[in-house]
Amino acid sequence: MRKGICQLCDKEKDLAESHIIPKFVYRWMKQTGGKYFRTALNPNQRLQDGIKNYLLCFDCEQKFSKYEKWFADNIFFPHLKNSSKFLEYDENLGNFIISVLWRRLLLNKINGQEYFEKVFNDWKSYLNNEDVLQNDKIHLFFLGDIWGENTQPNEFVHRYFTRATDTNIAEIDNDIIVFAKFSRFLVFAELNINKQNFRGTNVYFGKSKFPFAQYIDNGKISLYFLDRAEKIYRLALSRISEEEQVKILTEINKNPENFWDSDAGKSVSSDINSEIRPYKVDERIKYVCDICLDSMREPEGHLLRTYEIVISEKYWKYIFSNNNFGIDKEGLKKRLDYFIEVSSSPTPWIICDKCISMFDIKDIEKNKAYMNKWFSTKGKFRPNKCGDFRNYLDNDEIKKIPEMIAGIN
Ligand SMILES: [Zn+2]
Numbered sequence: 001m002r003k004g005i006c007q008l009c010d011k012e013k014d015l016a017e018s019h020i021i022p023k024f025v026y027r028w029m030k031q032t033g034g035k036y037f038r039t040a041l042n043p044n045q046r047l048q049d050g051i052k053n054y055l056l057c058f059d060c061e062q063k064f065s066k067y068e069k070w071f072a073d074n075i076f077f078p079h080l081k082n083s084s085k086f087l088e089y090d091e092n093l094g095n096f097i098i099s100v101l102w103r104r105l106l107l108n109k110i111n112g113q114e115y116f117e118k119v120f121n122d123w124k125s126y127l128n129n130e131d132v133l134q135n136d137k138i139h140l141f142f143l144g145d146i147w148g149e150n151t152q153p154n155e156f157v158h159r160y161f162t163r164a165t166d167t168n169i170a171e172i173d174n175d176i177i178v179f180a181k182f183s184r185f186l187v188f189a190e191l192n193i194n195k196q197n198f199r200g201t202n203v204y205f206g207k208s209k210f211p212f213a214q215y216i217d218n219g220k221i222s223l224y225f226l227d228r229a230e231k232i233y234r235l236a237l238s239r240i241s242e243e244e245q246v247k248i249l250t251e252i253n254k255n256p257e258n259f260w261d262s263d264a265g266k267s268v269s270s271d272i273n274s275e276i277r278p279y280k281v282d283e284r285i286k287y288v289c290d291i292c293l294d295s296m297r298e299p300e301g302h303l304l305r306t307y308e309i310v311i312s313e314k315y316w317k318y319i320f321s322n323n324n325f326g327i328d329k330e331g332l333k334k335r336l337d338y339f340i341e342v343s344s345s346p347t348p349w350i351i352c353d354k355c356i357s358m359f360d361i362k363d364i365e366k367n368k369a370y371m372n373k374w375f376s377t378k379g380k381f382r383p384n385k386c387g388d389f390r391n392y393l394d395n396d397e398i399k400k401i402p403e404m405i406a407g408i409n
């Protein structure tokens, strides 16, 4: 403990040591094989985790610990246990992410680097419970074994994406993010974004759930992290002495089976056994079918309007049987709720080639052409007759809908 001005609450107090990445992450690394690496190659080493200074007071650290504990219990360990993506969360998740990323900006500030003062101050007053959050575009990307088993662009990909800790402010393709990567998680915030890069990764400040599909729709961002993996481990390798390398091997050889069975061992083994093939940025837009959630790449798909969706009996049949919405009171209520949600969709629907047969479309080439226009405008195009179906169906057609919804068995 030492006295000083706390960077968060600005009060003069006893200051505690602070890190960007929470302690439980390092504990997890150690327990899952990190003990075999004790040197520069050490995944336990706090790569880029430079705030070891006395910058925050005990009370502010305690506040952050609460968010960290919530994250450990509700997201970190559940996801590592079964790769679950449907995790539910509340505002604690956003608070945790902001507290981590704010400390990364703080590190830049004390190092005299660009620290995005406006965002920094906004987050600071939010964390002090003073102000409404302005810069709330934050994301969580769940990392799994995202590369195929057989090929990868460099020999460090698995190690980086499954285990490394890394934080930075990155400028990629004219967009800027601040990120923290640890274990199988990537959290980040948009500091200056011009493109639609991310889908299904947004974190909201309230009760919510992650969607089924998540992806980063900008190959240059993937490329940045792949390069980063290589740079970080190459740097570590260049620093390690022969003597230290021998030490690591000796440690592993004491009980090789234990090592190769550990999470660290498995990720190294995936790296070793993969063929190295360069990563090509695929510029085509990637997206999912709004009905079956299968992913597609340009130019597959059709763009439909909400009124074309709601009048399809086959569609409702598919939804009701998939969700087990029966015709008892409860089932009917669920049908109605679902209908209200679907029928109020103001944006067009993307339907894959398999699902299109559910719809009775008069001129399918037109819907295909809409899709192409949607690509060329990067998702901004809206065909006419989008939005509320009541405006585009005649009275007779509208009258038939409730009967259809309740009648499907
Ligand atoms: Zn404080």
Ligand SMILES: [Zn+2]
Pocket: 289, 290, 291, 292, 293, 294, 351, 352, 353, 354, 355
């Ligand atoms: Zn589909």
